[in-house]
Amino acid sequence: MTAALAPRTRPTLPGTLERGLLAPTTAVFLAVAAGFVVLDAAGVVVPPAVQAVPFAASVLLFGLPHGALDHLVPARLDRRIGVARSIATVVLLYAVLGGATALLWALAPLPAFIVFIGVTWFHWGQGDLWVDRALRGARASRLDGALTVAVRGALPMLVPLVAHPADYLGVVSGTTRLIDPASGGPGSVAPALRVGLAAALLLLVVAHLLVRRRVGGPVRAAAAEIAVLALFFAAVPPVLAVGLYFTFWHAVRHIVRLELLEPGGAEGLARGRLLAPFGRFMRDAWPVTLAAVLLLAGLALVLHDAGLGTYLVLIAALTTPHTVIVTWMDRVGLRARRG
Ligand SMILES: CC1=C(/C=C/C(C)=C/C=C/C(C)=C/C=O)C(C)(C)CCC1
Ligand SMILES: [Fe+2]
Numbered sequence: 455m456t457a458a459l460a461p462r463t464r465p466t467l468p469g470t471l472e473r474g475l476l477a478p479t480t481a482v483f484l485a486v487a488a489g490f491v492v493l494d495a496a497g498v499v500v501p502p503a504v505q506a507v508p509f510a511a512s513v514l515l516f517g518l519p520h521g522a523l524d525h526l527v528p529a530r531l532d533r534r535i536g537v538a539r540s541i542a543t544v545v546l547l548y549a550v551l552g553g554a555t556a557l558l559w560a561l562a563p564l565p566a567f568i569v570f571i572g573v574t575w576f577h578w579g580q581g582d583l584w585v586d587r588a589l590r591g592a593r594a595s596r597l598d599g600a601l602t603v604a605v606r607g608a609l610p611m612l613v614p615l616v617a618h619p620a621d622y623l624g625v626v627s628g629t630t631r632l633i634d635p636a637s638g639g640p641g642s643v644a645p646a647l648r649v650g651l652a653a654a655l656l657l658l659v660v661a662h663l664l665v666r667r668r669v670g671g672p673v674r675a676a677a678a679e680i681a682v683l684a685l686f687f688a689a690v691p692p693v694l695a696v697g698l699y700f701t702f703w704h705a706v707r708h709i710v711r712l713e714l715l716e717p718g719g720a721e722g723l724a725r726g727r728l729l730a731p732f733g734r735f736m737r738d739a740w741p742v743t744l745a746a747v748l749l750l751a752g753l754a755l756v757l758h759d760a761g762l763g764t765y766l767v768l769i770a771a772l773t774t775p776h777t778v779i780v781t782w783m784d785r786v787g788l789r790a791r792r793g
Pocket of ligand 2: 520521577704708776
């Protein structure tokens with residue numbers, strides 16, 4: 455990375471991002487979690503419409519747009535790939551994998567939601583693995599990678615199930631019933647299962663941090679983020695928590711990653727120009743975001759619902775090909791690191 459070659463007196467990219475973006479995000483998530491511990495103790499219930507605000511905002515802000523430059527990623531990562539070929543390949547990938555995901559939702563919505571949770575678990579986990587590796591120097595070990603992905607994906611996908619099973623299953627059944635009113639999933643989670651899942655996750659976190667210490671890489675920063683996110687997803691109602699995480703954690707980090715592929719992007723970020731890339735990104739991403747919003751409107755007409763469920767079905771169809779693109783980015787990055 456360029457920053458590693460810079461003289462010590464100059465600000466480094468990881469240092470600037472840690473101080474200017476990553477640590478403040480963790481602090482805000484901690485404050486939100488603490489706020490909800492207090493609200494909960496006071497018996498305050500946040501209305502569903504308020505809980506859905508981050509997801510609603512994510513249609514235009516960071517969330518939905520964060521995949522809107524996927525069609526340019528192959529060309530930016532590999533100079534041998536021209537822009538036309540890059541766009542054609544990614545459009546085909548989205549048509550085939552997005553179409554297959556949509557078909558699964560049409561035929562079997564409950565299994566489709568379970569697959570969606572699995573894909574999100576992997577994809578959000580891989581997002582945080584990139585931060586640990588590219589910005590914090592985690593070693594490229596297979597075991598460390600697998601444990602990081604498992605733990606980081608489990609925080610948004612498993613902790614809400616353990617802490618708020620009724621809300622969680624309500625979102626799943628509310629969504630699947632949009633497609634098949636007879637679709638039924640489990641109505642509750644047995645207390646013993648909740649305890650078992652929490653214990654399994656705790657063991658996984660311990661194994662992850664031990665392996666991380668052995669292979670080399672951030673332990674303190676990772677442990678702090680994991681602790682804050684565990685508290686966050688335990689304390690904050692699931693729709694609000696997952697919406698905030700998607701928009702301000704996962705998508706923001708991916709936009710930073712894309713900025714690093716721009717000429718001069720790393721230098722600008724290292725010098726502390728942290729806001730400009732987001733403006734530039736939103737400008738570049740708006741045409742494809744608009745296309746996604748039109749798809750969302752079409753889907754809302756078909757499903758007779760303009761709420762969270764319809765949005766989740768659209769995100770599910772887009773996330774499968776988006777995850778393939780990001781996995782490819784990870785592979786190219788790994789090859790470059792191994793030389
Ligand atoms: C809303 C919500 C859920 C699922 C959200 C998912 C799966 C979102 C995926 C978003 C993606 C993949 C965005 C792209 O990066 C749960 C956890 C089932 C229950 C709690 C509320
Ligand atoms: Fe993503």
